Amino acid sequence: MRYFIEFAYNGKNYFGFQVQPNAISIQETFEKALSLLLKEKIEIVGAGRTDSGVHAKKMYAHFDYEGEIDSDYWTKKMNSFLPEDIVIYSFIKVSNEAHARFDAKSRTYEYYIHTYKNAFQNQGSWYYHKNLDIKKMNKACELLFQYIDFECFSKVHTDVHTFNCKITTAFWKQEGNQLIFTITADRFLRNMVRAIVGTMINIGIGKITIDDFRKIIESKNRNEAGFSVPAHGLYLVNVEYPYINTI
Secondary structure, three states: OEEEEEEEEOHHHOOOOOOEOOEOOHHHHHHHHHHHHHOOOOOOEEOOOOOOOOEEEEEEEEEEOOOOOOHHHHHHHHHHHOOOOEEEEEEEEEOOOOOOOOOOOEEEEEEEEEOOOOOOOOOOOEEOOOOOOHHHHHHHHHHHOOOOEOHHHOOOOOOOOOOEOOEEEEEEEEEOOEEEEEEEEOOOOOOHHHHHHHHHHHHHOOOOOHHHHHHHHHHOOHHHOOOOOOHHHEEEEEEEOOOOOOO
């Protein structure tokens, strides 16, 4: 039988979600705990790959197991075994064909920036003290809906077959001294969100124009885009499935 797991994690102490040689990952930590508790080797498939230091407020993965799993009991059991920076919310029994990665309709990320030095925000938000023109940055967001090829924001030498992504939501909002960028797409390229944010920072400080932003996208050249903002301000906040309301 196949089960989905809904969980969250603070990525500070991990080298991303996916198993890495000689580096601790979320997947490895999860699989060790599941295998120990279920008394057999368990491998999980995640909804995506978050990079080193990136967090997730809502993430899904699936695994196969022959026995019945009571969600309440095993959720509490797993949380007692997992480190404090990983929390599981539920086990969900699904059809054997359900797939955490390939069935996902969309994924949503948020990036957090705080504009005044704050001793309590540094671990999960990036401190950037320069004044930013949010109106111009939101104007740039509108351009993202006009394109599907975002090679200019992708990490180079990546093993993808296409750089096409359909972005359906992108906007900035300000809450006090906190700036939050939200973006939703059917898929994301490696380093894509952090590169978009870094490029928009350059718009916000007047280093480049919105017309420059369009030219960057059309260039399909990573060297033309802006810097990648630090990983610790980035969160995966939602993954949508066509059957999420029925499983």
